[in-house]
Amino acid sequence: MATQIIPKKSSVLGKIPLTGDLAVGELVQNLADHCLYSKDASGNVFRIGTRPVPDKVEVFDIIGANLFFGKLAYADFPNSGSIYDSALWDINKTTTNDNGDVVSESSAIGAWNNKQNLTYA
Helix, strand or coil: CCCCCCCEEECCCCCECCHHHCCCCCCEEECCCCEEEEECCCCCEEEECCCCCCCEEEEEEEECCEEEEEEEEHHHCCCCECHHHCCCEEEEEEEECCCCCEEEEEEEEECHHHHHHCCCC
């Protein structure tokens, strides 16, 4: 009878395992990104194989009267952790009034997770 091997997995878009998440040679797959990762003897986490690489990731979020639209270039993806922790997101903030009219538009660079606390200009 064949032995079934099921590697660790994540379904979080952009999640790259941290060195502490893996033993040397252990595999983890990111189901959202279609990536497979491992760790070498020096403790470096690396991606196995290739995948179609987007030139950027775009996301949006609506919080109250604010629409946040963020872009992160693939070149700015972190080597580990979540892409949402990268401090290089280009974030646009659009604020509307109760009628849905745009009352202000501004932008900032920072972590997507910190979008509400950035200084927008």
